[in-house]
Amino acid sequence: MPKRFVSIWFKYLLTDREAIRLKSLRELPVAFTEPDHGRMLVMATNVHAEHCGVKAGMAAADARVLAPGIQLFETKPGRNIKLLKGLAEWCLRYTPLVMVDAPDGLLLDVTGCTHLKGGETEFLKDMVSRLRGLGYTIRPGMADTIGCAWAVARCAESGLIVPVGGQRNALMPLPPASLRLGLDLLIKLRELGFYQVGSFIHLPKSVLKRRFGGNMVLRLYQALGQEAEFLLPLKEPVPYSERVALLEPIRTREVIETTVHALIDTLCKRLYGEGLGLRSAVLTYCRIDGKSGQISIGTNHPSQRTDHIFKLFALQFDQVAPGLGIELFILDAPKTEPATDKQNLLWNGKPAADSEEVAELLDNVGARVGKDHIHRYLPLEHHWPERAAGNTADLTESPENDWPEDKIRPVQLLEPPEPIEAMALTPDYAPRQFVYRHERHIIVQADGPERISHEWWIEDGGYRDYYVAEDEEGMRYWLFGTPNDLPGQTRRWFIHGYFP
Amino acid sequence: MNATKQEMIDKLRKDLLGWEGFRPVAPEERQSFGLGPIENAFPNRVFPTGALHEFISTRPEFTAAIGGFIAGIMQTLLENGGVCVWVSYTRRIYPPALKRFGVDPDRIIFIDVTREKDVLWVTEEALKCQGIAAVICETRLLSFMESRRLQLAIEQSQVTGFILRKDVKVFNTTACTARWTVKPLRSKLRPGMPGVGHPRWQVDLLKVKNGQPGSWTLEWKNNAFVHQPLPQEQIQNPDIDRRYA
Incomplete structure (x- = not known):
């Protein structure tokens, strides 16, 4: 199965964000400046400023002349990365593999994800309309390789979805800048009269390498899919993760409970099949207004019992604020352990402190009053009364030495x-x-x-x-x-x- | 004719005890808590496990005495394995001291909640859990309704529950099986011996369902309760068999 990647280009990332914050800026030319050698340089603009002729790299004073009434903001370094990270987290609803593509884009590995929205076209349409709804101007591109998706998103006029295996045809009419090359190389190519990728794509590899260096060949072949390129996901995908996307946003407690119960059930069945039990779980919910929240639980004992895990989550449902409605639930199990055999308990008679029943009780109590309020004491070799007992959270730990009996201590x-x-x-x-x-x-x-x-x-x-x-x-x-x-x-x- | 009537009455008495939450105890699983004559004050002449016991304390010194007394009973409850849960919101119990009463402090799970109202919630959850030998709950307030809830949880799980009520101002009605007070008494040593002797308590059973309230003096000696008979006590505590005769 060929890989499919989506590259999203946020053309006016910083100014769009500012306009979302301040609605009055939408109709005004806006630019972001940063200090450089004692003067202020424009480094990001919005579409109105661009119409007036303001470009990145221009002095702020020139921008003021070109676009009277331009709103200038000073930017902080790293702000774009921060914004992109937030957007990447937002994009986790489409695929678990999202990467921040600095300075102004995101990369998504959508292999096997597009059918969930009814096809690649619908997938992109959904994504674009939602991001536009948030207030961002974006251009997406979809292709078999990261390089080609990147090129299409930034440079292509049409055909944003490159069909499987169609990288070569898609790249032909694009300018060399679509290959993610350095400025010096681009100038060199321009001087030589290569205005399109198509004019040098057929040259032999050795010739290209000799003339333009190994990096250009690598970029070209990566875009064509003949060299490997990897995506570094923003979040390590959790191996045990289940999600449920809802057709209609839900808000009532009963429906949320039913949905979460079904979700836990799916995960538990999977864990049971692999002989594992979960020790911690995180439930993330995404609301239709773009906000999300999460509740998490921990257990004292590897558990794969739906009812128990649901009960632990149910204690925290009060913290879930559905707002206008929740459209996606993701249940991750970041920590799993092999579940112990239940049979050995039968021989022990009455269960000990580490038995499943007691562990489940303590999970319940810990979820309500806090885990740090549960204490168990083990003897320590100290005479000083305040230090004679050590606190432990572990239920299975047994004392290393005996409790002293010779000294009389107050109850x-x-x-x-x-x-x-x-x-x-x-x-x-x-x-x-x-x-x-x-x-x-x-x-x-x-x-x-x-x-x-x-x-x-x-x-x-x-x-x-x-x-x-x-x-x-x-x-x-x-x-x-x-x-x-x-x-x-x-x-x-x-x-x-x-x-x- | 008379014999059949007697049998019917005996059977009815037994049924009544069952409906009130007292389980008939088979002789082989009968546990002795070493409480001596106090055990005779209870129905079936056995200390009721799987029941709710309420201890009233009005002073911190009494709380310490009750802690020792409960630990002595817990020693027997923990003999068959299991763990014990101690729920409180202002705990002063010092775990290493419990070893003197035969309880390994590492087999007790202490749950120290910050809000008083959570104490009863945790207690109820713990009482529902069959894997637990005993639950001790330190609280100040306990209404009839709350005690009834705990009692119902116990009837399902047969866990023994101890409610330790501190700073009680009003003695309200509760659904507990027994209501106790334990007060420390002057310890006894041989005349002329210096120092402090074994823990000695006056144990009062103020209320007991289907049993006979009374007052006894107990001492904790060599990991066991030792009953100290007093002359007036025998008058207060008539033999329980007389009621059934």
Whole structure:
């Protein structure tokens, strides 16, 4: 199957964009300038300015004389690339393979895509009318090779769709500039009297190479399809991607749900067939007004269950703003993993933390309250109480070492510790009484001290002397005092937790 | 004649318990939680798993005691594998401390939501999931309607649910199977011994469906509950068999 490429030329890219922003500019001559050697040069114009004789490369002062009332704007370098990138993303609705063709065009690989719109002519018509509707002046070209499509889009008067294998005939009447050559070569060709590609296309390769250099031969043969040329897609195509284009734009929640469910079902069937499950998925929707948005989900477990994935997306449907209507849904699965065999669960009896059921529950919860709110703790080899447990997001990770059992720790821990007013009769002894939140506790029994030092290789700081203290009512507290043997420091007391 | 009547009444009682969400427990799957006489206060003389337990706490010290008590029960629930979910919006529980109550802290999944209203939503989702051994929910408010929703979810999945209600001002009616309070008591040591003894609690069963409320003193010692009989307690807790006699 021959490849088919579309090249789109945005003739007035910058000025069109400005006119979309400011409607009043549509009827006025507009030009963009950039500083060059201490003066301002015109580098882009619109059609009205062009009629007045303003051309790119002209000094801004001359343009003012030629077209009185011309609107001049200073441009920022790279602005055209930014605009083209946005347009390329817009074009993803036609084909997944889009490339930015600097400075003023796009390249699309539309192999196998045109029948979706009812043929190549309809495909181009649809694209042109939509882009014109947005406010851009464009010229498309379609051919078997990138070079030929480029040439046709920029230089041909008619015949914008080159039939399969018709590159040679299409190129014949075009000027040499259609071959994407450098300015010096073009001048040389002009001086030699080659005004059309047809006048030198029949010359032998070796002659052309000797006279004009290898680059020209490469460009010519690329346009003819005798040398390979590749397209670098803007976005890496996702291997697991499904899309549904709708005849009528939809806006109601029920219809969106039905469509998305069907889309997920298609993807899941495909994944199931290949023994994979998805770990993350992105749903992109394109609205008829050109805006698009996306919602994404992640799972804890490779999943290929339509209902589960749909449920995760359904939690986010509130964020979908259909506006006037959605016309295209794209579902990508950027991350997939081999789905594990379900049978081994049967042997385990009650499912463990990494079981599918629990993973699905956590997906649901994570989608609603946020994944970073789900914690699981593993023991760490630290004595400092705040560091003794490490947070992990992984459900399958098992602890490397045992949880310490020898130290008594409070069930409720205050973070950070809160200061108390305590009175100790003897140093190195637990306080006799303390006041916490305006309540006086008289301590009758106490254990301690347990001295816990800061880990100096992590953080500077002193030690804490911890006491387990029980008051008259039987409430048990974890208190600590700061160092009292350092010069110039008095011991301060804190409450750090409650024992059961 | 009398015998058949008695049989009919017994059967009706059993059916009633079933309709109220109490599953008859087969002797081989009967789990003992080591709660001693407290288990006798429940219908069928067994601590109801697959039910909703409500714990009332009015002070942070009580919350710690309840945390210890629940962890002690969870030890038995987690014996057969599975995980536990702990839902809260202001959590102070310190995971490493649970090891003292026989629970591996890495088998608990903590879900710390930022909004209080999400707590009940997460709890309900977790209670619907059969792969979970127990769900602990720390919340402040629980209306009758919300508790009924949780109870219905439990009847499908048979997961055990613990609702830990902090800072309760009003004791409203809920659809929970049991309502508890746990208060820390002065620990007991041999006379003359310094230090603090084993955790000791006064466990009050304020309400229990088809059972007998009561008050007991428990101690946590060597990874098990130890019941401390007190003289007045036996009067408060008449033998449950007398009701059926």
